Amino acid sequence: MRKLWLIFAQAATISLAVLFVVSTLRPDLLSFGGRNGSVVTIRESQHGVGNAEIGSYSTAAKKSMGAVVNIFTSKDVKTQRHPFMDDPVFRRFFGDQFDGEPQRSASLGSGVIVGAEGFILTNHHVIEAADEIEIALADGRKLPARVVGTDPDTDLAVLKVDGKDLPSITFGQSDNLKVGDVVLAIGNPFGVGQTVTMGIVSALGRSHLGINTFENFIQTDAAINPGNSGGALVDAGGNLVGVNSAIYSRSGGSMGIGFAIPVSIARQVFDQIIATGSVTRGWIGVEVQDLTPELAESFKLPNTEGTLIAGVLKNGPADRGGIRPGDILVGVEGKPVTDSSSMLNLVAALQPGKQATLRLLRNGGEVKLKITVGKRPRPQRRAE
Numbered sequence: 001m002r003k004l005w006l007i008f009a010q011a012a013t014i015s016l017a018v019l020f021v022v023s024t025l026r027p028d029l030l031s032f033g034g035r036n037g038s039v040v041t042i043r044e045s046q047h048g049v050g051n052a053e054i055g056s057y058s059t060a061a062k063k064s065m066g067a068v069v070n071i072f073t074s075k076d077v078k079t080q081r082h083p084f085m086d087d088p089v090f091r092r093f094f095g096d097q098f099d100g101e102p103q104r105s106a107s108l109g110s111g112v113i114v115g116a117e118g119f120i121l122t123n124h125h126v127i128e129a130a131d132e133i134e135i136a137l138a139d140g141r142k143l144p145a146r147v148v149g150t151d152p153d154t155d156l157a158v159l160k161v162d163g164k165d166l167p168s169i170t171f172g173q174s175d176n177l178k179v180g181d182v183v184l185a186i187g188n189p190f191g192v193g194q195t196v197t198m199g200i201v202s203a204l205g206r207s208h209l210g211i212n213t214f215e216n217f218i219q220t221d222a223a224i225n226p227g228n229s230g231g232a233l234v235d236a237g238g239n240l241v242g243v244n245s246a247i248y249s250r251s252g253g254s255m256g257i258g259f260a261i262p263v264s265i266a267r268q269v270f271d272q273i274i275a276t277g278s279v280t281r282g283w284i285g286v287e288v289q290d291l292t293p294e295l296a297e298s299f300k301l302p303n304t305e306g307t308l309i310a311g312v313l314k315n316g317p318a319d320r321g322g323i324r325p326g327d328i329l330v331g332v333e334g335k336p337v338t339d340s341s342s343m344l345n346l347v348a349a350l351q352p353g354k355q356a357t358l359r360l361l362r363n364g365g366e367v368k369l370k371i372t373v374g375k376r377p378r379p380q381r382r383a384e
Contacts, residue, residue, distance in 0.1 A: 057184060061196045063238030066138045066167035067113040068231055070188040071122055071145075071159075073130035110187035110231030111135060111159065112240060113168045114270065120159040121266055122230030123245055124150045127157050135161055138194055149273035152378070153213040153281070155245055156266055158273045169232060172239030174262035177201050177218065185222040185244055185258065187231025197223035199256075206259060207341040208290075211246050214344060217259040218242045224258035233260040242266075282350030283376035284358075285316025286323065288340045299328060300364060306330040307340045309360075321371030323360065331359030348376065 109126030113119070120135065127133055133145040143161040150157040181201045189195050199222030206217040220233065224247050233242035242260030272279045289295075291304040309327040312319045323329075329337050332346040333356050350356050352375040360367050 057182070057198060057236060060234060060236055060238035061184060061186070064169055064184070064232055064234045064240070065186055065194060065196065067169035068138065068186045068194065069111045069113060069120060070136040070194070071109045071111045071120075071126055071230060072134045072136065073108070073127055073132065075129055075131040108188060108191050108227050109229045110227065110244070112230070112232045112243065113166055114171070114240075116166050116168050118161040118163055118166055119148070119270075119274065120145065120161065121243055121270060122157050122159060123243070124152050124155045124157045126230045127159065128152075133159065135159070137163075137166075149277045149279075151269050151273065151279040153279070154261060154265060154269055155212050156243065156261065156269045158270055169234075169240045170238070171263055171267065172235050172237070172241040174218065174241045174264045177204060177235070177241055177262075179203060182236045183218075183220055183222055183241065184234050184236075184238075185220065185224050185228060185231065185260075186234065187224070187228030187244060189223075189225035189227045191227055199223070199258075202257070208339075209246075209259070211259065214265075214348060215341060216262060216265060216345065217245070218262055220258050220260060221256040222258060223256075224260075228258075280352060281348035281376040282352055282356070282373040284318040284321075284323070284347055284371060285313035285374060286318045286329075287311035288329070288343055290340050291328070299361075301328065301361070304339075306337050306361065307343045317371050317374040321358075322369050323358070323371070324362070326362075328361040329358060330361055333357055347373075352376075 109122060111120040111122035111126070114121050127147060127150070133147070134142055135145050136142050141163065143163050145159040145161045148158040148160050179201050183199060183201055185197045185199070187195065199220050201218060202221050203219040206219045207215040209215055209217065211217075218233065218241070220242075222233070224231075224244050228244045229246070231244045232240055233244055235241050240263050242262055243266050244258065244260045246259045248255060248257040248259075269279055287310045289308045289310040291299075291301070291306055291308055293304060295308060296302075296304045306328045309318075309323060309325055309329060312323055312325055329343060331337055332343065333350070335346055337343045337346065350373040352373050354373055355370050356373050358369050358371060360369065
């Protein structure tokens with residue numbers, strides 16, 4: 001009996017030892033549950049939140065925040081004279097408070113210092129019709145500003161302030177942006193003070209929104225609210241890639257759809273305003289319409305590339321050059337026209353007074369016409 005007990009004890013000891021080794025080295029051999037004997041492997045991060053590998057955009061924010069300013073504007077608003085003011089009894093009791101005297105109206109926005117000389121980029125609608133403009137720097141300084149020039153067609157304006165040691169932003173390359181890139185929006189939403197929000201580039205080349213005449217917006221989900229207009233959209237390196245301009249909203253606040261003017265366009269407008277005080281664009285005097293599949297089919301076109309000439313201004317550049325209503329414009333100076341928006345941008349880039357070659361489709365054939373480009377009238381919105 002003692003011998004049997006000894007054998008049992010030894011066998012149990014050996015079994016426990018084998019179980020320990022197997023459970024340590026090959027635990028998958030001991031799996032009894034799970035579908036088809038499969039093993040679920042869960043990977044856990046070895047770093048807590050806030051580790052450097054998670055990433056931070058504080059460097060980008062710090063690099064650009066100093067160049068973003070708050071803009072305060074005011075103007076006189078004359079109230080309508082109350083009809084009872086001609087009644088002496090009414091005037092005796094209520095005085096002149098309904099007499100239509102001028103009152104001050106204030107609004108706010110944002111801007112970006114783009115030169116140490118004190119030039120500031122902002123939106124045209126931020127400073128439109130303002131009598132007085134004051135900017136507040138991130139360091140607390142407040143300075144009066146004057147308008148150098150504006151461009152309503154792109155909703156951009158350039159201001160000038162006189163100050164010392166003004167921080168300026170670094171221009172980035174908006175043409176190199178890709179959908180999914182991280183961007184920061186900096187401005188003064190609702191007047192609460194300078195604020196930084198983060199998001200990604202949601203889309204590029206947004207147009208046909210009815211916001212500006214010339215549209216080529218960067219769409220982002222970085223929170224943009226009233227007061228952010230004219231502020232900076234910067235990349236992860238803190239470089240300016242856009243000027244915040246508008247939002248899509250049903251409530252008046254951010255809904256994750258914001259639009260910024262690419263810095264490539266802002267730079268072109270800025271350079272012209274600094275040089276001449278205004279922006280000069282080409283113009284040919286036509287009304288255009290996008291091609292729908294139905295229109296393309298009626299014109300026997302293989303696709304909807306190009307834009308339909310819906311109207312021609314009498315004695316305008318296009319009329320004198322031989323363009324007719326019903327023509328399909330498909331090329332400007334060798335560059336393809338995809339739709340009415342691209343046509344507007346291509347024509348606007350032409351130099352007034354110079355000749356340009358336009359490629360059109362007419363009666364099933366292709367024609368090339370040379371026209372003398374005119375100067376685009378201001379504002380002449382929604383026509384070319």
